[in-house]
Amino acid sequence: MFMNAGFWIRLGAILLDGLIIGLPVALILMLITGNGFGEERISNFLSMLYSILVPVIWGGYTVGKKICGIRIVKLDGEPPGIGTMLMRHFVGGLVYGITCGIAVIVSAFMVGLREDKRSIHDLIAGTEVVHD
Template identity: 50%
Template structure:
């Protein structure tokens, strides 16, 4: 069984993804509009869900941040994630987090840090886990 990724590496991957998306949108805004305004950075709100929904499906469970930290998302069965899996993981869990006024996010972070399997609320909703890359994963890229 693959080693599951803990809180720190998952958090780092998320921070890297946020930086990548924000910088990309900022640079594009600069070249398209000449300056970077707060209004143009609202594109981040449109691009970020697509990035988190589609990229892991296309790229075998990876986002750019996850690739850089050598972790990826898989189903509990060990299979690659699907669009439905990522919909559950990102959209449905986002609704749950919103309905709990953010308390669910805090609980989820503690779950990753405390639970032996390092699974968060969104992992349970989608039937996923985040694991470290293995030699086989590196060879299949």
Template identity: 35%
Template sequence: MDEMKKQRRPSVQVYATVWQRALAMIVDLVVVTVPLSVISYLIIGNWMGDWITIAIEVFYWLIIPVLTGGYTIGKWMAGIRIEMRSGTDPGVLCMFFRYGIVPFFYLISFGVLFLVSVGMMMIRPDRKTLHDVIANTVVVKNTVPKYVLQNTKVSA
């Protein structure tokens, strides 16, 4: 099975664009987060969610990328995925830092760290955000351009 995973992964990391990442996030919010908030509001009258909708959100953001090799619905539709800097699939602890711990700091900083993170993504050559740096992940495209040789290392 490990051989099969290695075969489906290119030997080169080609980083996802800012627009691909933004599209993936919008799709994830529209497909998962907004409907769950509406369902929660209709059931209990609270936008913040009940324990069932919160459990579904946690499962979606922390476990689904681990089970699918770095994909969420939005990332799959945008043609990108999360992987560890080494090129391996992300683990649960990595996803916990990426989608649990760092967004908490985005909230308590009133969005300032989120703006710093977006700025990092725009100026860094590897397009890493703050949560990528802390979780040691990158967001890469599914395909490698034809002009890139398979034995070439593009990532730094």
């Protein structure tokens, strides 16, 4: 049985992903596109692809999660598939968008306070983030 990952380790993994993957991608795009047009959209699209595809390809890990020793798994302990990650990202994102971000705050409290440490997008997709 895995031990669920709490708020701070998950936040650390997100920040590491942003620094290690997001920042270099943004800088490269800025150099390629010059200062501007479409840069933010391309960066957002690449970030979305990263957050959906890398966990599918890499058994539930992103670079930040691997460094922190945590990963996304389905409730049966299996790595997430593309359908699971699409549910987690898009349906969860829809909930967060419809609530104008209030659900993001609720999710942070859920991860910090719930015994199973699952957020709204985890509940939607049937996933959890666990320590290795």
